[in-house]
Amino acid sequence: MLTVRLVRGDIAAYSADAIVNAANSSLLGGGGVDGAIHSAGGPEIMAECRRLREERFPKGLPSGQAVATTAGRLPAQWVIHTVGPVYSPQDDRSDVLASSYRESLRVADDLGARSVAFPAISAGAFSWPIESAARTALETVVQADTQVTEVTFVLYDQAAYRAFQRQAQRLGVTVE
Numbered sequence: 001m002l003t004v005r006l007v008r009g010d011i012a013a014y015s016a017d018a019i020v021n022a023a024n025s026s027l028l029g030g031g032g033v034d035g036a037i038h039s040a041g042g043p044e045i046m047a048e049c050r051r052l053r054e055e056r057f058p059k060g061l062p063s064g065q066a067v068a069t070t071a072g073r074l075p076a077q078w079v080i081h082t083v084g085p086v087y088s089p090q091d092d093r094s095d096v097l098a099s100s101y102r103e104s105l106r107v108a109d110d111l112g113a114r115s116v117a118f119p120a121i122s123a124g125a126f127s128w129p130i131e132s133a134a135r136t137a138l139e140t141v142v143q144a145d146t147q148v149t150e151v152t153f154v155l156y157d158q159a160a161y162r163a164f165q166r167q168a169q170r171l172g173v174t175v176e
């Protein structure tokens with residue numbers, strides 16, 4: 001049974017078995033969630049990201065996929081890095097966005113993580129409209145086949161928090 005929670009705040013400060021980073025294909029850092037995670041988590045996370053690039057993803061992590069590293073100094077045990085799609089009004093990339101959530105949960109299952117915190121993937125620098133981002137996020141996690149028992153969406157601002165509340169209500173998803 002999956003419990004879904006909505007909270008406002010900084011995901012880097014959130015305590016869960018695993019937190020999800022809205023990364024880019026380079027895995028070598030950026031702004032938004034990515035910047036917050038690397039700056040609070042310390043250099044160990046980046047060192048592991050560099051190794052991943054050298055050993056497993058020489059061309060970068062494709063969008064819709066996910067990979068885990070240590071969480072360094074963060075309260076979480078692991079960071080799961082996923083690359084969401086850049087929003088395009090001409091091209092429906094919702095399946096790639098859904099895949100980022102599903103693949104992150106699959107990696108969480110491999111780690112044995114039971115609680116996972118997600119940001120609103122693609123809804124910042126990648127320009128995904130927040131209502132649509134929230135709908136895909138919620139519907140994908142509730143339909144996922146996973147051993148994870150707690151998913152928390154950590155939303156940075158009130159607008160995102162409200163959008164997740166509205167979409168949960170529309171989809172009939174109970175949130176705490």
Ligand code: AR6
Binds near residue numbers: 011036084122
């Ligand atoms: N905690 C929780 N949510 C946050 C935080 C935080 N500390 N900071 C921002 N958000 P974004 P993307 C919200 O841009 O759209 C990076 O440079 C933000 O308001 O972090 O997937 C990467 O390196 C928005 O609602 O991720 C990539 O290049 C949501 O989190 C690129 O941005 C996602 O915003 C990825 O873009």
